[in-house]
Amino acid sequence: GNSVTQMEGPVTLSEEAFLTINCTYTATGYPSLFWYVQYPGEGLQLLLKATKADDKGSNKGFEATYRKETTSFHLEKGSVQVSDSAVYFCALFFGNEKLTFGTGTRLTIIP
Amino acid sequence: DAGVTQSPTHLIKTRGQHVTLRCSPISGHKSVSWYQQVLGQGPQFIFQYYEKEERGRGNFPDRFSARQFPNYSSELNVNALLLGDSALYLCASSLTPFGTTPYEQYFGPGTRLTVT
Numbered sequence: 001g002n003s004v005t006q007m008e009g010p011v012t013l014s015e016e017a018f019l020t021i022n023c024t025y026t027a028t029g030y031p032s033l034f035w036y037v038q039y040p041g042e043g044l045q046l047l048l049k050a051t052k053a054d055d056k057g058s059n060k061g062f063e064a065t066y067r068k069e070t071t072s073f074h075l076e077k078g079s080v081q082v083s084d085s086a087v088y089f090c091a092l093f094f095g096n097e098k099l100t101f102g103t104g105t106r107l108t109i110i111p
Numbered sequence: 112d113a114g115v116t117q118s119p120t121h122l123i124k125t126r127g128q129h130v131t132l133r134c135s136p137i138s139g140h141k142s143v144s145w146y147q148q149v150l151g152q153g154p155q156f157i158f159q160y161y162e163k164e165e166r167g168r169g170n171f172p173d174r175f176s177a178r179q180f181p182n183y184s185s186e187l188n189v190n191a192l193l194l195g196d197s198a199l200y201l202c203a204s205s206l207t208p209f210g211t212t213p214y215e216q217y218f219g220p221g222t223r224l225t226v227t
Contacts, residue, residue, distance in 0.1 A: 101153030
């Protein structure tokens with residue numbers, strides 16, 4: 001079945017550092033890929049998405065590129081802020097299957 | 112525009128009791144999905160409803176049930192609560208059900224259920 005493997009956390013960075021959170025997937029075809037963010041005490045918010053190979057999703061300074069050759073969708077941001085502290089979930093959707101999530105990566109940004 | 116709303120925000124129940132959680136989707140959205148998020152884990156799919164019909168079910172026992180009303184709001188019911196049912200229950204709405212492209216789900220803030 002479909003699955004998502006995320007970089008284990010927690011990840012702690014200083015403000016203005018470069019961020020990468022790794023995500024790889026297993027699927028029988030070419031799924032749509034998503035990054036969701038969960039701030040403390042809140043539900044999930046869609047951060048960005050990509051629906052086909054080589055697509056780049058971007059939002060709020062975050063980017064992720066759909067790489068079918070490496071089955072990856074790594075999340076990156078050039079300069080993180082304290083307000084980016086949250087839990088980040090990679091997810092995939094394919095065909096008639098449900099939305100499948102990774103286990104999440106907790107990110108803490110230190111001023 | 113209002114997002115997905117869920118009630119109650121928090122709930123404490125005792126083992127063996129029954130609980131009902133409620134969700135109102137974004138206006139115009141006809142599909143509602145329910146997820147269970149145990150602390151430290153990603154959300155796990157429980158149910159999806161579209162146009163009042165069940166369109167998908169995850170790997171959860173029959174103690175879990177749901178329904179969708181004509182106004183597209185939804186209820187999740189859990190019977191005979193166990194300690195392991197303690198989790199954040201998330202509702203998500205979308206315009207269309209699984210199997211359509213493009214597909215996006217929008218999540219509510221969740222209901223935190225604690226079973227003692």
